[in-house]
Amino acid sequence: MIVAERKPIREILKMIEDYQKILILGCRACVTACAAGGQKDVEIMGSIIRIDRKRRGLPVEVYEKTIDRQCDPLFFAPIDNLITKSEVVLSMACGVGVNMLAETYPNKVVLPALNTGFMGLLEEQGVWAERCIGCGDCILAETAGICPLSRCPKHSLDGPCLGSINGKCVVYPENQCVWYVIYERLKTLKQLDKMERILPFKDWSKTVSPRRVIREDLRL
């Protein structure tokens, strides 16, 4: 999933300061799973905005809505009138959702309520961790399904660095060295020979923005 977190409240309140009719738009996809922009988070944000305006004696009309996905304009259709009648849309989706809203509604002010972080997973209750950097040249077949690029601060492709001690990372000692994890898993899978293979240089040109995937067989 795409992992995001709410921006500081002060930053959000400052962004929406000049507006009275505010649509807070949540997304039921990744940001719901990472507890940043789902329906509950939308309701909490609405409550915070109303408390702030009440405290300052300023009028506000807050509309709260959560749609299945903000990265697909199909889902905007049922709430089109709500978007139209609001002065600003405070999107609680990831950056992709904010972009899609902005591209779909050229005349509408769209603001982000979240900081989009990374692609990751839920490591434990309340803790999300990065697992994919979207390098465009996946090497997971060689590393037992464990990504060294997203979990090694040095992006080492050739096994553990010299600082790794007792299976722990030298940069973040609270973390396991990802190459230790890879080694252990390869051992379990009886594929330790893969540790001896030398991976080719990474083709970082595939990470240059703006990236695009084109499927000619699907194009109209």
Add this chain to the structure above:
Amino acid sequence: MVVCFYCYHSGVGEKFWAQIERSSGELKKVRVDCTGKLDILSLLKPFEDGADKVIVLGCPNEECHNLTGSYKAKKRIQYIQQVLEDIGLGKEQIEFITVPRWVGVNA
């Protein structure tokens, strides 16, 4: 107005209420099954409705009937304290007060 959520299992007696009422003026009591059932939204709502302060009366961590209820409530209150601080209300507007369980009606 002060809104006071209190745990069904905690031993908040008449004396305790009288003490809180003396210090807070208008008091709205809301009984909950466990303070761990209070989510962030239900703790923010009273402020939206005009409350000046929210107090949560819960059991000691180790005596919680549902094991982790008080612990969870404290975590959520910490979150709300930060929010209240950010919007300029001040984090002291919400607090968790630990009360012993079933100390009797006169406690």
